Amino acid sequence: xxxxxxVAASGADEPAxxxxxxxxAAKPEKRRGLFARIALFIRQVVAELKKVVWLTRSDLITYxxxxxxxxxxxxxxxxVVDLGIGQLTRWAFGG
Numbered sequence: 001x002x003x004x005x006x007v008a009a010s011g012a013d014e015p016a017x018x019x020x021x022x023x024x025a026a027k028p029e030k031r032r033g034l035f036a037r038i039a040l041f042i043r044q045v046v047a048e049l050k051k052v053v054w055l056t057r058s059d060l061i062t063y064x065x066x067x068x069x070x071x072x073x074x075x076x077x078x079x080v081v082d083l084g085i086g087q088l089t090r091w092a093f094g095g
Contacts, residue, residue, distance in 0.1 A: 032040070055063070
């Protein structure tokens with residue numbers, strides 16, 4: 001977990017919501033404008049993308065091959081099961 005995650009999880013950016021002596025909630029801070037919220041969102045997205053560990057080219061090729069082989073094996077298995085069930089139904093119903 002990053003160092004800023006506990007701060008974000010604790011709600012440090014949000015205004016305090018304490019009750020006054022009258023029992024009503026204290027007046028929260030004014031909301032940010034639309035463009036300020038969009039800019040904040042973009043800054044947060046860029047900060048998260050900087051944390052990403054990108055694959056090397058050889059890792060990417062290796063993982064792609066592994067996925068393609070796995071998909072081919074599953075396709076073959078499903079094909080064999082489908083053909084087997086088809087033969088069973090033809091045999092059972094005299095087709």
